[in-house]
Amino acid sequence: MPTPTRPARRSWLEATGQLWKLHLFFALMGAAVVLTVPILGFPGLAVVLPVSPAAICLLQMACFAGAMLWLAGSMICERCQGSFAWYFVTHGDLGSWLVRLRAAAECPRCGDEPDLR
Numbered sequence: 001m002p003t004p005t006r007p008a009r010r011s012w013l014e015a016t017g018q019l020w021k022l023h024l025f026f027a028l029m030g031a032a033v034v035l036t037v038p039i040l041g042f043p044g045l046a047v048v049l050p051v052s053p054a055a056i057c058l059l060q061m062a063c064f065a066g067a068m069l070w071l072a073g074s075m076i077c078e079r080c081q082g083s084f085a086w087y088f089v090t091h092g093d094l095g096s097w098l099v100r101l102r103a104a105a106e107c108p109r110c111g112d113e114p115d116l117r
């Protein structure tokens with residue numbers, strides 16, 4: 001008789017419906033990177049753009065700062081009210097924070113497992 005298999009557990013972000021918040025973080029970081037091109041990659045491009053290089057630089061810094069603030073403040077655990085994403089940035093190996101954040105099935109602060117509620 002085959003043993004019943006449990007469905008694969010979703011990640012905490014998927015199970016709580018907050019995965020879109022990580023995607024918005026990626027979009028903001030992508031915008032910051034794209035805005036770096038006219039500043040550093042092709043200095044001549046900044047000359048033909050209708051805004052000053054300083055304005056592009058300020059917009060780029062705003063996108064980056066906004067992305068980091070969004071990362072720290074948007075993905076909140078309902079149970080412990082802690083910042084889910086910021087925990088991974090500030091704890092453990094900094095080189096793998098995104099992998100650990102994306103794969104985690106439970107809140108690292110309180111152990112909340114939304115798929116098991």
Ligand SMILES: [Zn+2]
Pocket residue numbers: 077078079080081082107108109110111112
């Ligand atoms: Zn929690």
